[in-house]
Amino acid sequence: MLRTAALDTQLTDLLAHVGIVLFYLVVWGLVFAGTALFVGAFIPFITGDSLLFASGLIAAAASGVNIWVLAIGTGIAAFAGDQVGFWLGRKYGRPYLDRRGGPRTRKAIARTEWFYTTFGWWSVVIARFVPWGRVFVPVIAGVGRMGYLRFSSANLVGALCWGVGLTVIGYFAASVPGVKTAAYVIAGVVIAASVVAGIRAWRADRASRSQTAAAEPR
Known part of the structure; x- marks a missing residue:
């Protein structure tokens, strides 16, 4: 909440100095x-949930800013950013990831690989609400040669839920008490459903591996 409040103040100052069009462009550019x-790997609070929620609050308070x-x-912007990440992973492969940052970044990449392997299509959607996942899942999906249409469909769902959804929630949170809390409850339900789907996929994969191993000649 402190980060959101601070970002809210900064965005208000930005709007006062640069005008509405540049305000839009700065928010979209950061996303x-x-x-x-x-950028989200190093300063996630400026490019993540707090930015979207605060920009929605500003839209509710400032005249001339159209929330839609x-x-x-x-x-x-969210959709396009992930498409670029996917393309980079697909074009340059794992060596591109290995050049990203130091030990902290490499640990995040390792977590993301497990996350992507476990949840597949859903990982692209869920990752929107996870700072390190949001940055690395698109690239790892590209490295893993995920189908373009399959990735794009998950990316579209994630961009709508996260990019459009959190911004609009921030807008209505300015006048409707409890909206933010309800948003996180909904996000929690979506993530829980995704976890269940991921566990089922993992169990199916494990069963398939066991059957393959049993069928191999000894």
């Missing part, structure tokens, strides 16, 4: 850079 340029222009643009 895009968070995944496409790996802001929210849809944020969703497009």
